[in-house]
Amino acid sequence: MLLIVSAFFSGSETGLMTLNRYRLQTRARKGERGARYAWELLKRPDRLIGTILLGNTFANNLAAAIVAIITARMFSHDTAVLVSTGLMTIVMLIVSEVTPKTLAALHPERVGLPSAYVYWILRWPLFPFVWLVNLISNGLLRIVGVSPEDAAQHSLSSEELRTVVAEAGAMIPQRHQKMLMAILDLEKTTVEDIMVPRNEIIGIDLADPRDNIIATIIDSQHTRLPIYEGSIDNLKGVVHLRRAVRLAAEDKLDIDSLLALAVEPYYVPEGTPLNQQLLNFQNQKRRVGFVVDEYGDIQGLVTLEDILEEVVGEFTSDPATRIKNVYADADGSYRVTGSVTVRSLNRNLNWKLPIKGPKTINGLVLEQLETLPQTGTRVDIAGYTVEITEARANAIKAARIWPPQPKARAA
Known part of the structure; x- marks a missing residue:
C-alpha cells in the first residue's frame, strides 16, 4: 500500500x-x-x-x-x-x-x-x-x-509564439497559421518595406489643366489621392475621390473646391514598425500616410490596406497589382523594373533575396556593384543572377533575374 x-x-x-x-x-x-x-x-x-x-x-x-x-x-x-x-x-x-x-x-x-x-x-x-x-x-x-512569487509568470516571447503556432499542426488551418506568423512579423517590418516609392505615387497636380485633373480622378483605381502643386514635396492634402467625382459631375470642380475637400496630410517617420503604424492609423483615424526621412522629405506612401495585406495576403481584385512590373519568361528568368521591392519578390515568388539593407532591386544591385550601373553587367546576389538590361546614368531601369536552380539529387 x-x-x-x-x-x-x-x-x-x-x-x-x-x-x-x-x-x-x-x-x-x-x-x-x-x-x-x-x-x-x-x-x-x-x-x-x-x-x-x-x-x-x-x-x-x-x-x-x-x-x-x-x-x-x-x-x-x-x-x-x-x-x-x-x-x-x-x-x-x-x-x-x-x-x-x-x-x-x-x-x-x-x-x-x-x-x-x-x-x-x-x-x-x-x-x-x-x-x-x-x-x-x-x-x-x-x-x-x-x-x-515569480513562478506564475509564463509569458512567451515572439519567437516562442512562432514555435507554438508552427507546432499546432492540424489544430490551426495552414492559412490561419500564415496569418498569425504575419502578425508576429509586423514588428520586424517597417513602413519603408511596403511603401509606394515617391516616383510611383499617383496624385492630382494642381498645375495640370482642368481636363487632365478630371481625367485623373475618373481613371484612378484608388479611393483617395494626394493633391500637390508641381511636385509631391509641395503636398497640399489628400482628397476622397467620391466627393471629387460628385463635384465633377455637377461641373463645379476647380482648384479651390478641391482644396476645400482635401484633409491635412498625415506624415509617418521612416523606420516605423508596421505593428506600431497600424495602431497609429487607428488612433489618428487615418488610412493614408506619407513616409518622410530625417530631413522631412517625402520618400513614399503607405496605406492601411498595405499593412492589412501583410497579414491576410493580397485581397485586391486587380490581378495586375499583385506583383507589378515583374514578368516571367520561358527560360525561368524574370524581367523586373529597378523600382520593384525585394520584399515583394520574396513574398510572391518565394525567393530569399537579402532584405537587410536596400529595399529595391536597383538599390540591391548598386550596393553589390559599388559603382554606377551599365547595361549588360551581371552580378550574383545570394545565388540569384541579376543582369542589368536597361540603365540610366545613375539608376537601373530594368533587369533580368535568374533564381537558383534546384540541386539534382544523387542517384
Missing part, C-alpha cells in the same frame, strides 16, 4: 508539472473543476511541491522502515538486512518512481487532473507542515535571489 501511495505522489508530481499551462488555463476558464483545481495549485508550485514531497517522503521512509523491521526479525544476519534494503530500493525505483513518472509524462492530463482533486483536499490538513517547510526553503531561495 505504501508503494502504491508513493507511486501516486511521484506520478502526480510529474503529471501536474508537465501539464500544458495554456491548455489548462483554457479548460479552467470553461469551468472544468479538475482543470481549475490544477490551475490554482500550480499558481504556487512551492506549496504544491511541499505537499507532494511531504507525502512521498513519508511513504518511502515508512515502507523502508517496515521492510527493515521485518527483515531484522526474520533474519539475524546483517547481510540479509542489506540485501533486503537493496531489493527494496530496486522495487521502489521501478514501482514507485520510474513507472508512474513515465506514465504521467506520456499522459499528463489523465494523471494530473484527477490528482488535483486529492491535493485540493490534502492542502488543508497538511498546511501547517507544508507552511513550515516552505518557510525554510523559500528563505534559502531568497538568499540566492529567487522569489516563489
Whole structure:
C-alpha cells in the first residue's frame, strides 16, 4: 500500500508539472473543476511541491522502515538486512518512481487532473507542515535571489509564439497559421518595406489643366489621392475621390473646391514598425500616410490596406497589382523594373533575396556593384543572377533575374 501511495505522489508530481499551462488555463476558464483545481495549485508550485514531497517522503521512509523491521526479525544476519534494503530500493525505483513518472509524462492530463482533486483536499490538513517547510526553503531561495512569487509568470516571447503556432499542426488551418506568423512579423517590418516609392505615387497636380485633373480622378483605381502643386514635396492634402467625382459631375470642380475637400496630410517617420503604424492609423483615424526621412522629405506612401495585406495576403481584385512590373519568361528568368521591392519578390515568388539593407532591386544591385550601373553587367546576389538590361546614368531601369536552380539529387 505504501508503494502504491508513493507511486501516486511521484506520478502526480510529474503529471501536474508537465501539464500544458495554456491548455489548462483554457479548460479552467470553461469551468472544468479538475482543470481549475490544477490551475490554482500550480499558481504556487512551492506549496504544491511541499505537499507532494511531504507525502512521498513519508511513504518511502515508512515502507523502508517496515521492510527493515521485518527483515531484522526474520533474519539475524546483517547481510540479509542489506540485501533486503537493496531489493527494496530496486522495487521502489521501478514501482514507485520510474513507472508512474513515465506514465504521467506520456499522459499528463489523465494523471494530473484527477490528482488535483486529492491535493485540493490534502492542502488543508497538511498546511501547517507544508507552511513550515516552505518557510525554510523559500528563505534559502531568497538568499540566492529567487522569489516563489515569480513562478506564475509564463509569458512567451515572439519567437516562442512562432514555435507554438508552427507546432499546432492540424489544430490551426495552414492559412490561419500564415496569418498569425504575419502578425508576429509586423514588428520586424517597417513602413519603408511596403511603401509606394515617391516616383510611383499617383496624385492630382494642381498645375495640370482642368481636363487632365478630371481625367485623373475618373481613371484612378484608388479611393483617395494626394493633391500637390508641381511636385509631391509641395503636398497640399489628400482628397476622397467620391466627393471629387460628385463635384465633377455637377461641373463645379476647380482648384479651390478641391482644396476645400482635401484633409491635412498625415506624415509617418521612416523606420516605423508596421505593428506600431497600424495602431497609429487607428488612433489618428487615418488610412493614408506619407513616409518622410530625417530631413522631412517625402520618400513614399503607405496605406492601411498595405499593412492589412501583410497579414491576410493580397485581397485586391486587380490581378495586375499583385506583383507589378515583374514578368516571367520561358527560360525561368524574370524581367523586373529597378523600382520593384525585394520584399515583394520574396513574398510572391518565394525567393530569399537579402532584405537587410536596400529595399529595391536597383538599390540591391548598386550596393553589390559599388559603382554606377551599365547595361549588360551581371552580378550574383545570394545565388540569384541579376543582369542589368536597361540603365540610366545613375539608376537601373530594368533587369533580368535568374533564381537558383534546384540541386539534382544523387542517384
